[in-house]
Amino acid sequence: MASPGTPLSQDTTAQGEATESLNEEHVLVVPTPLFHELGHFQGFSAEVDRYLAPILGSDELSYRPRSAMEIDPSFKQLIPYVLFRHTDASGVVRLFSYLRGGGAGEKRLRAKRSVGVGGHISTLDADAPSGDVYQAGLDRELSEEVAIDSSYTQRRAGLINDDETEVGRVHLGVVHLFDLEEPKVRSQEDDLAEGCFLPAEEILANIEGYETWSQIVVRALFETAS
Template identity: 35%
Template sequence: MSKFDEMITVVPRTILFNNEKNQFNGFLSNNGQKGSKIFETLSQYEVKRRGDMEEDPTYKQLISYCLLQNEEGQILVYDRLSGGGESRLHGQSSIGVGGHMNDIVGAASINEVLRINAQRELEEEIGLSEQKTQNLQYIGFINDDTNEVGEVHLGVLFKITVDSKDVEVKETDTLKIKWVEQGSIENYDDFETWSALILEALQ
């Protein structure tokens, strides 16, 4: 199956941002009122063909985006190689492991849909089993309407502390990973937009 035929979860922009009243750019914490209101809309997601959504800014595709930290306080940074699915992001570094979300038949809540999708991506991309992702923590959203990739995606942001030795790249043609001290990253130019925005917010 082509990646464009994948059925993914999306939310109409008008619902998500309440006719732009809750629109934002950058990182938005789950603690604030605006973050809470946006989260409440996620349960109204629809399932659409990915190829139809890639250039349709009237919908936001939900993307799980998980930051990994090890017990020494280092964060996981990876480089997107040319084998990856999103050609517009090749050659850029990232601090978020994740991807598009799919419908979860029988899920009891939107929380379960989000968690299962995030856990699946962690297992597929870096080999973390479900048992090792139980401390997954939802921390907010990331949005950037200033470019064509960001305009059609909304990042649902998670954070997790892991043991470095449990992390291994499964998709060696798409990712190359390293652990770095967060404070040592001074230049965000090589990072994809979402990662740069998060690094700025977390400094």
Template identity: 35%
Template sequence: MKEKVWVVDNEILKDISFYNGFTIVEQNSLEKIFNNAYFIDRDIAEIDESKKQIIPYVIIKNEKNQILVVQRTKKQTEKRLHNLYSVGIGGHINPIDKNNIPEITFYNGLNRELNEELYINNLKSLEYVGLILDDTTEVSRVHLGILFIAYVTSADIKEKENFNELWLNDSEFENFNGNFEGWSKIALRALEVI
């Protein structure tokens, strides 16, 4: 069976004033996105630039004020992102996440993705930050990131074969020479880390 993913038509996004990169939008704009989202086959969504796949993108921050950084290994499925570093945990919303209330569909997907990828010790809070829209690459043109920060006591990656992990504080990002994927660069600039 083909994977289905949650998408929104670009037409819906035209009423939201945001630009290429990071934008803070109000909760009612998120509701409009969620209320107009629907599921289609992922293989169609990956090439249809009239739609955006809705992706929860969560930065994990521990009690030492460090951010989790993961590097995608060559064993990870998305070949276009191999060896790049990321500060975001997240992924597609699938029909398994569906609820009659669209906002709950989104949060079900966010929680499922976090639980699939991380062992989390004490999720203290989850803070909405804004939207990531990046039209500069083939991958990012068909995705819309909804950026959050999760404050945790600690966390650990589950898929050690697919990701290498490290924790960096703000000053360590200044000297870090790894190549971050596009959304991570946007997110770190939004948080004024880089």
């Protein structure tokens, strides 16, 4: 991982393109071949250590213009994807669920329900005092999108890769599972509408109405448990 104050390499393929993209959001990406070298998978993998540490420690990480990366499958945008879980006294597992609304998020996912909160790591996180740009990006995205009014524990539960959809081909998700003492999460962006905690069984019963990443992770983590 880059040291504090040392940004990762910027996209300098062409001077003209660099000038035009000066004011555009630049997001953290990993070359897709590097991901394949570590072991390609489709869907969900619980092997976090196999992938995340080598990716974050690679000197092939870079920040590149988001608009270009959204249509370039030779790179994967690294996305923290946080699930909020609450288990009540009777043992019913509920997940925070919301409808992707009309905010500034990924337009290709609008009007889909989701259980994942998070977003891109960007140059806003490059100068993190700790040097951990990934954690800085995760913390920033959560603070922008939700308010968590409960104590919780958290762990990294796996990764999501979906090469079967247009959105999935250019993203790699890192799944974080937050276990909350109370089901208290509030949406803070228009893009997270109708936020509420729903039983995992209910989400599974209506899974086709959810974005693909949510379908993948809910089935992987909660289908057998239900």
